[in-house]
Amino acid sequence: MLKLQVFALIGLGLVLPTAVIAHHGWGSYDAAHPITVAGPIETLKYENPHALITVKAADKVWTVTLAPTSRMQTRGAPPEFVAVGKLVSAYGYPSTVDHAEMRAERITIEGKTVELR
Amino acid sequence: MLHDAPPVLIALEQSAFASAIRGSSWAYMTANVGHILALMLFVSSLVVMDARLIGAFAAAPPATVVRPARRLAALGLLLMASTGFMLFAAEATHVATNPVFQIKLTLIALGILNALLAGRLLREALDHTPAFAPLPATARLLAVLSLLIWFATAACGRLIAYF
Numbered sequence: 001m002l003k004l005q006v007f008a009l010i011g012l013g014l015v016l017p018t019a020v021i022a023h024h025g026w027g028s029y030d031a032a033h034p035i036t037v038a039g040p041i042e043t044l045k046y047e048n049p050h051a052l053i054t055v056k057a058a059d060k061v062w063t064v065t066l067a068p069t070s071r072m073q074t075r076g077a078p079p080e081f082v083a084v085g086k087l088v089s090a091y092g093y094p095s096t097v098d099h100a101e102m103r104a105e106r107i108t109i110e111g112k113t114v115e116l117r
Numbered sequence: 118m119l120h121d122a123p124p125v126l127i128a129l130e131q132s133a134f135a136s137a138i139r140g141s142s143w144a145y146m147t148a149n150v151g152h153i154l155a156l157m158l159f160v161s162s163l164v165v166m167d168a169r170l171i172g173a174f175a176a177a178p179p180a181t182v183v184r185p186a187r188r189l190a191a192l193g194l195l196l197m198a199s200t201g202f203m204l205f206a207a208e209a210t211h212v213a214t215n216p217v218f219q220i221k222l223t224l225i226a227l228g229i230l231n232a233l234l235a236g237r238l239l240r241e242a243l244d245h246t247p248a249f250a251p252l253p254a255t256a257r258l259l260a261v262l263s264l265l266i267w268f269a270t271a272a273c274g275r276l277i278a279y280f
Contacts, residue, residue: 028279028280047139047140048138048139048140048141048142048144048145048146048207049145049207049208068145068146069142070142070143070146073142
């Protein structure tokens, strides 16, 4: 019986740390190489779990992942702030999976910067 | 949305239900918080149940611990499934194709099978084992499996966001 209990504890010990380590990660975004994507907003999805905009930058059309809508509202970025047609500058981290997607740390529109993290 | 996802997932993601969750300022957040609260109920009851099957709390006749704990765990699992379905529906096509989510679903199926099997195989022993008497080895084996499966499920749940 004691052997089985020890086995169970070892098993849990193997499984649990993965969750703890991952909690601090940014997963599939390259935080070591931040980029700035600038251009007019082409589309807006003001939705959960994350608001999304597409931005027509000089090189290509980027999908920029923003934040949950409740946080956007709290930080002063309601739907009107990120409306289609406005010029945005988004500082953040490129996806390592989708080369036309980035996750914004902060965005600047009409001189106003909003932190999204 | 992924356009090459199975039609049923595209339909789910585009349903009025899923759109309402995405469009609401509180629905997704509430489902997310509810999922964690349900997890607390589920896993606390589960650990009590499995610990008794493994041999802890020996002073209590096993049936008096295992059966009520099992009912609470089942309630927790039901709440997890309903809040989880809300979170899933909002981004069904992306989540369903996530390898970690697929592992998680497999583990959930295994966990439920394991629980049903335990319910069937251990009924006799629970009915007749008094306090301090050992349960059959099957009880300990299924309880250890249960803990491993469900903790791995929780780890996968958290890891979906990172793959």
